[in-house]
Amino acid sequence: MHKSGLIELHVVLAVARRQSFRAAAVELEMSTSAVSSAVAGLEARLGSRLFHRTTRSVALTDAGREFVEQIAPAVKQIEEAMITVSDQRLIPSGSLRINSSLGAALMSWQPFMAEFSRRYPQVTLDVVTEGELVDIIAEGFDAGLRPSHLVPKDMIRVPITEAVPMVIVGSADYFAEHGKPKRISDLANHACIRARLPNGTPSPWQLPTRGKAVAVDVPGTLVLDAPLMMRQAALSSMGLAQLARWYVADDLDSGALVAVLEDCAMQTPGLCLYYSGHRHVPAALRAFIELIQEVRGK
Numbered sequence: 001m002h003k004s005g006l007i008e009l010h011v012v013l014a015v016a017r018r019q020s021f022r023a024a025a026v027e028l029e030m031s032t033s034a035v036s037s038a039v040a041g042l043e044a045r046l047g048s049r050l051f052h053r054t055t056r057s058v059a060l061t062d063a064g065r066e067f068v069e070q071i072a073p074a075v076k077q078i079e080e081a082m083i084t085v086s087d088q089r090l091i092p093s094g095s096l097r098i099n100s101s102l103g104a105a106l107m108s109w110q111p112f113m114a115e116f117s118r119r120y121p122q123v124t125l126d127v128v129t130e131g132e133l134v135d136i137i138a139e140g141f142d143a144g145l146r147p148s149h150l151v152p153k154d155m156i157r158v159p160i161t162e163a164v165p166m167v168i169v170g171s172a173d174y175f176a177e178h179g180k181p182k183r184i185s186d187l188a189n190h191a192c193i194r195a196r197l198p199n200g201t202p203s204p205w206q207l208p209t210r211g212k213a214v215a216v217d218v219p220g221t222l223v224l225d226a227p228l229m230m231r232q233a234a235l236s237s238m239g240l241a242q243l244a245r246w247y248v249a250d251d252l253d254s255g256a257l258v259a260v261l262e263d264c265a266m267q268t269p270g271l272c273l274y275y276s277g278h279r280h281v282p283a284a285l286r287a288f289i290e291l292i293q294e295v296r297g298k
Contacts, residue, residue, distance in 0.1 A: 120284065
């Protein structure tokens with residue numbers, strides 16, 4: 001039974017939804033007589049019948065239909081407000097499901113996800129990584145994690161990183177055999193490792209031309225669908241890779257990989273956590289958002 005102080009309104013909405021006093025009683029875990037009494041009492045105070053009743057059916061009157069249409073969104077808003085206030089005193093628990101690209105999840109792991117799991121061991125952090133953008137609401141996720149330019153416009157965004165610098169890298173052994181490119185046009189003579197787009201085609205490289213980022217079809221016979229594989233291929237002297245600098249920072253420091261064309265370095269949009277503004281924000285998601293803002297100092 002509902003205990004929100006809106007019992008009669010919940011009863012009317014349930015009867016209208018189920019078109020049955022008995023079915024509404026089952027849904028609300030009330031007796032049929034209590035449901036009937038609640039409706040009758042409200043009708044008496046309103047001075048208007050809300051339902052046509054026969055031995056076989058229950059249907060809204062015109063007044064009842066108008067009443068239900070007006071109270072339904074208000075009752076929902078009141079319930080969500082009460083849940084929000086109630087959640088604020090609760091320790092986050094349950095699960096937090098996030099859909100992310102693999103790269104975004106790896107970039108966010110240490111500063112955010114690992115710390116969240118340490119702080120809130122009662123929460124099951126369920127991160128699903130996939131290359132293709134999905135409808136997080138339809139797929140049952142609490143939030144998504146993607147580059148900001150891929151986030152649907154109707155979602156609320158929580159910035160996680162600033163723009164992400166890119167770098168073109170190769171191994172010392174590769175450059176010893178093939179030489180280093182000194183300008184963009186030199187890439188035509190190199191093996192360039194390309195990523196696979198969600199539609200299956202090789203991705204062009206984003207390179208600066210006249211001050212703007214331009215998609216350039218670079219040559220190469222190796223197409224991979226994960227940046228970690230591209231990094232490994234570059235370490236194996238199989239060609240040049242264009243990757244986010246954070247993927248290869250340790251390799252650059254150790255000399256395992258060498259950056260080239262650094263004056264042509266590009267940046268990709270920063271990462272965002274995003275979620276629907278049309279649904280209640282569970283305590284676990286709110287705690288994750290607060291952690292992001294704390295770590296970023298905002």
